[in-house]
Amino acid sequence: MSTRRAPAETLRDWFAERLPDGLFDEPVKIVFDREEITVIGSIAAPTPDPGASEIEQAVATANWIKTFRERTRQTRIEIASDAEHIFGRKVSWGVTCGDITQMFSTLSIPVMTRLRQSERRLLDTLVDAGVARSRSDALGWCVRQVGEHTETWLSDLREAMRRVEEVRDAGPHTQ
Known part of the structure; x- marks a missing residue:
């Protein structure tokens, strides 16, 4: 152990x-x-x-x-x-x-990311519609939306990651 x-x-x-x-x-x-x-x-x-x-x-x-x-x-x-x-x-x-x-x-x-044209256009649409002030704000808005609408899935994923860490810690260790 x-x-x-x-x-x-x-x-x-x-x-x-x-x-x-x-x-x-x-x-x-x-x-x-x-x-x-x-x-x-x-x-x-x-x-x-x-x-x-x-x-x-x-x-x-x-x-x-x-x-x-x-x-x-x-x-x-x-x-x-x-x-x-x-x-x-x-x-x-x-x-x-x-x-x-x-x-x-x-x-x-700040977080750096690479986006394809279709993804940049989505951010620009949010800016043009007044949902966000900039592409950065629009990307933050998208992340919050995903977080709010997938909380159960994210909770399950975090629990699975915690369990993997426990299994890894309990496994054989090299000296």
Whole structure:
């Protein structure tokens, strides 16, 4: 059996050891890729005012999140700085409060691709129609659409990749 740990487990444990008790209400969700580690914690929603409208409650939640963000800024910066040094990736933070998830920071990384004329024309159509400001925005829009409409398939694929990693780790190892 391999003692090598999966990257997700390593990151989850590393952050769990460093996050102060009570900062979040439950274990954080860690999402990562080659450039960025995103940490999303959950906090309790503010106590609802029985006479508050839906809009007033949404404003109260937004203010609650803003207060949390400011109050925890220094702690999050210190932890992110250590993580960035150790893992060589930027750290982004977000919070879930009730049914709202708000990101405090995220990266936007340029990605190079080669497209054939028919694919470029598709992007140009999205730009011409006002769906996107540029080919870059149009390509981002397409990626988001695929992600939203194929989430089950992508989840299955990610699970299969995780399983392959487990099988690979359990297999014979050369010295």
